[in-house]
Amino acid sequence: xxxxxxxxxxxxxxxxxxxxxxxxxxxxxxxxADGIPTVEAQLKLFSSRLDLTQDQQAQVQPILQVLHDAxxxxxHDENMSPQERTTRIHAERLRADKRIRDVLTDxxxxxxxxxxxxxxxELHGNIR
Numbered sequence: 001x002x003x004x005x006x007x008x009x010x011x012x013x014x015x016x017x018x019x020x021x022x023x024x025x026x027x028x029x030x031x032x033a034d035g036i037p038t039v040e041a042q043l044k045l046f047s048s049r050l051d052l053t054q055d056q057q058a059q060v061q062p063i064l065q066v067l068h069d070a071x072x073x074x075x076h077d078e079n080m081s082p083q084e085r086t087t088r089i090h091a092e093r094l095r096a097d098k099r100i101r102d103v104l105t106d107x108x109x110x111x112x113x114x115x116x117x118x119x120x121x122e123l124h125g126n127i128r
Contacts, residue, residue, distance in 0.1 A: 036071050039064045046100070049115050050108045059103045067096040 030041035042064050047057055070092045074085050097116075101109055 032068075032072075034072060034075055036068060036075065039068050042068075045115075046112075050104065050111050052108070056103050056108075060100055063096050063099045063103075067092055 030037055032038055039061065043057060043061055046052055046060060046064075050056075052060065071089055074080065074088050074092075077085070080088070101112065104112060
């Protein structure tokens, strides 16, 4: 498995299923050079699906940035095995999820539970 496919398959904010997808112009705008979903794309998804207020968006954005930065760092750490990388990224996603939930209302938390169960192909990049 090449590094890019591994990164895309394991680096989504939440454990959503990955579905094969043909590359599109939209993919380039939602993933970075490593195939990792951008902070902007994730924030847009959360904002639209959870009806985040401006204040909530301002609080969630740095959480997503920390997650993205940690993910990029893990992807580029050649001293980690694939299992270690997956474990570290999963732990980062769980931390981000907890911190984001601290910002949400009870109704938004219910919506987030639903969002986490859905596939988000727009954040998967070119998975093969």
